[in-house]
Amino acid sequence: MRLLSLLAAFSSLLSLSVAQKTHKYHTLVELSSSGKGPKGTIVLTDNNYNDLTNAPRNYSAVVLFTAMDQRFGCTLCRDFQPEFDLIGSSWNKQHPNQDGLFFGVLDFSNGKQTFQRLQMSTAPIMMLFPATTTGSPADHVPLRYDFNPNDVNAAESVARWVSSHTKHNVTINRPFNYAKFFTMVIGIIGTATMSKLAYPYLAPALYSRNLWAALSLVAVLLFTSGHMFNHIRKVPYVVQGRNGGVSYIAGGFSNQFGLETQIIAVVYAVLAFSSIALCLKMPRIESAGNQKIAVMAWNLVLLVMFSFLMSVFKMKNSGYPFFLPPLIA
Amino acid sequence: MAPVKPSFFKDPASTQNVRAILRVVILLTIAAASISSRLFSVIRFESIIHEFDPWFNFRASKYLVKNGFFDFWNWFDDRTWYPLGRVTGGTLYPGLMVTSGAIWHMLRMISLPVDIRNICVLLAPGFSGLTAFATYLFTKEMKDSSAGLLAAAFMGIAPGYISRSVAGSYDNEAIAIFLLMFTFYLWIKAAKLGSALWGGLCALFYFYMVSAWGGYVFITNLIPLHVFVLILMGRYSGRIYVAYSSWYALGTLASMQIPFVGFLPIRTSEHMAALGIFGLIQLVAFVDYLRGQVPSKQFNTLLRALVILIAIVAFSGLVLLTVTGVIAPWSGRFYSLWDTGYAKIHIPIIASVSEHQPTAWPSFFFDLNFLIWLFPAGVYLCFRQLRDEHVFVVVYSVMASYFSGVMVRLMLTLTPIVCVAAAITVSSILDTYLEIDSPEEPDPDAEHKKPKKEKVKEVGGSPGGFLSSKAPYIGIYSITSKIAVVAAFSVYLVLFVLHCTWVTSNAYSSPSVVLASRMPDGSQHIIDDFREAYYWLRKNTPYDAKVMSWWDYGYQIGGMADRTTLVDNNTWNNTHIATVGKAMASGEAVSYEILRKHEVDYVLVIFGGLLGYSGDDINKFLWMVRIAEGVWPDEVQERKFFTARGEYKVDGDATDTMKNSLMYKMSYYNYQSLFPPGQAQDRVRGAKLPAEGPVLHTLDEAFTSENWIVRIYKVKDLDAFGRDHFSVTAFEGGKKKAKKGGLGGRAAGKRGRRVLRV
Numbered sequence A: 001m002r003l004l005s006l007l008a009a010f011s012s013l014l015s016l017s018v019a020q021k022t023h024k025y026h027t028l029v030e031l032s033s034s035g036k037g038p039k040g041t042i043v044l045t046d047n048n049y050n051d052l053t054n055a056p057r058n059y060s061a062v063v064l065f066t067a068m069d070q071r072f073g074c075t076l077c078r079d080f081q082p083e084f085d086l087i088g089s090s091w092n093k094q095h096p097n098q099d100g101l102f103f104g105v106l107d108f109s110n111g112k113q114t115f116q117r118l119q120m121s122t123a124p125i126m127m128l129f130p131a132t133t134t135g136s137p138a139d140h141v142p143l144r145y146d147f148n149p150n151d152v153n154a155a156e157s158v159a160r161w162v163s164s165h166t167k168h169n170v171t172i173n174r175p176f177n178y179a180k181f182f183t184m185v186i187g188i189i190g191t192a193t194m195s196k197l198a199y200p201y202l203a204p205a206l207y208s209r210n211l212w213a214a215l216s217l218v219a220v221l222l223f224t225s226g227h228m229f230n231h232i233r234k235v236p237y238v239v240q241g242r243n244g245g246v247s248y249i250a251g252g253f254s255n256q257f258g259l260e261t262q263i264i265a266v267v268y269a270v271l272a273f274s275s276i277a278l279c280l281k282m283p284r285i286e287s288a289g290n291q292k293i294a295v296m297a298w299n300l301v302l303l304v305m306f307s308f309l310m311s312v313f314k315m316k317n318s319g320y321p322f323f324l325p326p327l328i329a
Numbered sequence B: 001m002a003p004v005k006p007s008f009f010k011d012p013a014s015t016q017n018v019r020a021i022l023r024v025v026i027l028l029t030i031a032a033a034s035i036s037s038r039l040f041s042v043i044r045f046e047s048i049i050h051e052f053d054p055w056f057n058f059r060a061s062k063y064l065v066k067n068g069f070f071d072f073w074n075w076f077d078d079r080t081w082y083p084l085g086r087v088t089g090g091t092l093y094p095g096l097m098v099t100s101g102a103i104w105h106m107l108r109m110i111s112l113p114v115d116i117r118n119i120c121v122l123l124a125p126g127f128s129g130l131t132a133f134a135t136y137l138f139t140k141e142m143k144d145s146s147a148g149l150l151a152a153a154f155m156g157i158a159p160g161y162i163s164r165s166v167a168g169s170y171d172n173e174a175i176a177i178f179l180l181m182f183t184f185y186l187w188i189k190a191a192k193l194g195s196a197l198w199g200g201l202c203a204l205f206y207f208y209m210v211s212a213w214g215g216y217v218f219i220t221n222l223i224p225l226h227v228f229v230l231i232l233m234g235r236y237s238g239r240i241y242v243a244y245s246s247w248y249a250l251g252t253l254a255s256m257q258i259p260f261v262g263f264l265p266i267r268t269s270e271h272m273a274a275l276g277i278f279g280l281i282q283l284v285a286f287v288d289y290l291r292g293q294v295p296s297k298q299f300n301t302l303l304r305a306l307v308i309l310i311a312i313v314a315f316s317g318l319v320l321l322t323v324t325g326v327i328a329p330w331s332g333r334f335y336s337l338w339d340t341g342y343a344k345i346h347i348p349i350i351a352s353v354s355e356h357q358p359t360a361w362p363s364f365f366f367d368l369n370f371l372i373w374l375f376p377a378g379v380y381l382c383f384r385q386l387r388d389e390h391v392f393v394v395v396y397s398v399m400a401s402y403f404s405g406v407m408v409r410l411m412l413t414l415t416p417i418v419c420v421a422a423a424i425t426v427s428s429i430l431d432t433y434l435e436i437d438s439p440e441e442p443d444p445d446a447e448h449k450k451p452k453k454e455k456v457k458e459v460g461g462s463p464g465g466f467l468s469s470k471a472p473y474i475g476i477y478s479i480t481s482k483i484a485v486v487a488a489f490s491v492y493l494v495l496f497v498l499h500c501t502w503v504t505s506n507a508y509s510s511p512s513v514v515l516a517s518r519m520p521d522g523s524q525h526i527i528d529d530f531r532e533a534y535y536w537l538r539k540n541t542p543y544d545a546k547v548m549s550w551w552d553y554g555y556q557i558g559g560m561a562d563r564t565t566l567v568d569n570n571t572w573n574n575t576h577i578a579t580v581g582k583a584m585a586s587g588e589a590v591s592y593e594i595l596r597k598h599e600v601d602y603v604l605v606i607f608g609g610l611l612g613y614s615g616d617d618i619n620k621f622l623w624m625v626r627i628a629e630g631v632w633p634d635e636v637q638e639r640k641f642f643t644a645r646g647e648y649k650v651d652g653d654a655t656d657t658m659k660n661s662l663m664y665k666m667s668y669y670n671y672q673s674l675f676p677p678g679q680a681q682d683r684v685r686g687a688k689l690p691a692e693g694p695v696l697h698t699l700d701e702a703f704t705s706e707n708w709i710v711r712i713y714k715v716k717d718l719d720a721f722g723r724d725h726f727s728v729t730a731f732e733g734g735k736k737k738a739k740k741g742g743l744g745g746r747a748a749g750k751r752g753r754r755v756l757r758v
Helices: A002-033 A046-053 A075-094 A112-117 A154-165 A178-206 A209-224 A227-233 A258-284 A288-316 B016-036 B040-044 B053-067 B069-073 B095-109 B116-142 B145-157 B173-193 B196-212 B216-232 B238-255 B269-293 B297-324 B332-338 B342-346 B361-368 B371-385 B388-406 B408-433 B450-461 B479-506 B529-540 B551-561 B574-585 B588-597 B617-631 B656-660 B662-668 B725-731 B733-747
Strands: A041-044 A060-066 A101-107 A125-129 B515-518 B524-527 B546-548 B602-606 B699-704 B710-715
Touching: A002 A041, A002 A046, A002 A075, A002 A101, A041 A046, A041 A075, A046 A060, A046 A101, A046 A112, A060 A075, A060 A154, A075 A101, A075 A154, A125 A154, A209 A227, A209 A258, A209 B371, A209 B388, A227 A258, A227 B388, A258 A288, A258 B361, A258 B371, A258 B408, A288 B361, A288 B479, B016 B116, B016 B145, B053 B069, B053 B095, B053 B116, B053 B551, B069 B095, B095 B116, B095 B173, B095 B196, B116 B145, B116 B173, B116 B388, B116 B408, B145 B408, B145 B479, B173 B196, B173 B216, B173 B238, B173 B388, B173 B408, B196 B216, B196 B238, B216 B238, B216 B269, B216 B388, B238 B269, B269 B297, B361 B371, B361 B408, B371 B388, B371 B408, B388 B408, B408 B479, B529 B551, B529 B602, B529 B699, B529 B710, B551 B602, B574 B588, B574 B617, B574 B662, B588 B662, B588 B710, B588 B725, B602 B662, B617 B662, B656 B662, B662 B710
Parallel strands: A041 A101, A060 A101, B546 B602
Antiparallel strands: A060 A125, B515 B524, B602 B710, B699 B710
């Protein structure tokens, strides 16, 4: 009798804990599929963070610690967020009951205390809390994901990572980008219509030699002054110098700043146009006096600009032995 | 020949012979100057092949002259890419080797038995003289022979071209730039004359170019682009049709005879532009013909609709074929030219090569000096007349500027057109300011009558009118202005020559196989570690020993040490390279298995820490990791080589993965013994190394060169008692110390510089 009551008490306790467990699981499933944020991810706060991550767990959880607020200037967070949402929604679509894998996002503004408690000073951080059902102590230690900023298909990499560390097989369904498709179609139709309508007005410009000359020269100047380097290496425009000033010219031969290349492009342009002026414009000036002054002026501009160019180059390449008189760096 | 103004010499006809002789003399002088300025390295060092790729070309040339052409054609090389081997005859551009082989045979025929090495070393300077001549011909078609001579002189000494053609730089580019310029000259000639003969000649040289350099694709796309622009401008003519059709048909058929090219011209996207334009020009020609026959307006409209329809069908057919995979999409190397971020993400092996980096502006100025700002002016001058050939210069300029901005290496294709455009500018300026006769100042009364007439005459030359040349040409009145401008430009020209000489001598004349440094007293000290190590390999290892190294050194090991390599600079098999990367980046247990499986006997690493040589393997190491990661993302991870703060370190803070990697261990093994305890320092990375050096279990140090640049390790055989190597080293702990003492004595550092080593 006594034994029976004990057994009854124990079994009720067990069922209670099971009920609690299933209750917690159902809440999480509900939070995943409804709740705030996109479908498939749970928007976490300080309050429910522990609910999701505390052991024992009969499910795995992937938590992204992020800082989306503009103030933190975390571009990687903002770049990665849509990818993370995509993983969550893909999983949710294939497994409406989550089937033992949850995705949660804890933003710094919702979870300052958790960030402090975990001593996190950087974002984004992503952790995988494996299910604690196997009983191995390793399950209690969350795994950390290494972000690769250059990853274009980050969602796929994360899915691979999750799949390799849990029993779940996560696949990504990238939705067809209708917005992009329609913008492109409308763009093409629009451009075609516009060019058809504008053709009579644009035709003279299209056949204008001056326009094409200008375009070619701009292209040539842009490319020869290192624009593609800026574009590929994403160099800063200017850099704050040591003593408060701004440095325009990057030190070192294979390095440059945005503004620096623009200065160089302008210098090249001035030099090129003074030589054009010297060989085309000057011999067409009718008055001898004016011509003499103009020739001297352009010649001087050429000299000073070239000298400036040489001095800038010498600044970049300190071993360079040559210079041109007016400006000696 | 362009008409010469009769002002300088009273009668141009009487001085014609003198001019011709002068031209020949000047061209010969230019050729002599361009050859001699490329000989710095031969004079300073010796007649030696430079860098990496030339070593392979040299080895192939030796094979060619030894075994004959047909053996060369069918050459299967089992001493590279072990254990795969390489079908060398079918996977190389044979133009270079065949050229030097032909020269070698020719010299033998006239009883001048020259060593093939000397021919290889001097081939590039020799061809630079021809390039100058080709540039002269090309520019002469653009303006006149005086501009041509200037262009030839510029081309002869411009560092942008010298960088790839100094003596010893026996690479495909050595002859390819000459072929490029000459093919373009023949194309211009063909388009001007509408002659199938010139078109056929152009195709012939195009074939030579295809056989010599992968950069032939530049021609394959530039000529169609020129034709396309001409058609868009409404300048279609029978001349263009004849020139293009004969060039394309003959050139493509000829280019397909090179085994390495094969069916690429009809199967890949790089070549589709040429094919598409070939179709288009047939259509345009057809329409043009019909228009001449049937003048009905309605018929014209119908025809136009038909043409547009055919064009759309053809284009969508191309797209369909590309999508279904019949036509290969753009190959990675070409695709990365357009989508500049592509290579970095998808093909690290392309992004890892330093020649494939974008170009910063100082490089442009360094390679071209004042030509770089004369270049836009020259392009502008081409717009003034804008004949068909000037359109070519404009198209070439814009495309080449873009490409050279994306890839340092393509500076080479930009240099010729910069020289041409700059020569046009300089010669226009000199034409104007070197005229001795000054014009009379117009009578102020007659002023408003006279110019109008002249204006009509002048504008007639260039329809539509053009900025800055609308007013009539008068000339320069004052002799002072003339002297000032001519003097200024003479100074610039002299400066250019000085600059070129300095750049050539300082930057482009190092063989990189032999390094030179200055001693404190100013005398030159030669660092010859590479050859020392390769010679050691050649003399002390069995002929069939397999040497593993990073792919950069594959050609050199093959050429100088004559040993079998696992990977080399012909990077055709990414997985095999990644295997080597993985072996270098993993711990010894993993690496040893890879080494055993590939039957590697020796591992060679380059280490610059002692000397401060920055091009060493630790600095290239991240690329090995990245390439390995591309194939085995689970086993090799770049992230693990960075400290928690995201730094790449080799000192005490280095990550465990870094410290345990084979590359790290091989680089720093025993290095600490050179310094007093705890003072070991890496001079490249400026890092203080941990007091305790790495321990190697599976490799034995076999050889370390004088300045520690090359270190060679022998892979241990399996243990005689069947133990694994880790327990062997643990067991032999006591013995090891004695051995270390011996090594310490060898490496104790301050040995005399020229002590003989056994």
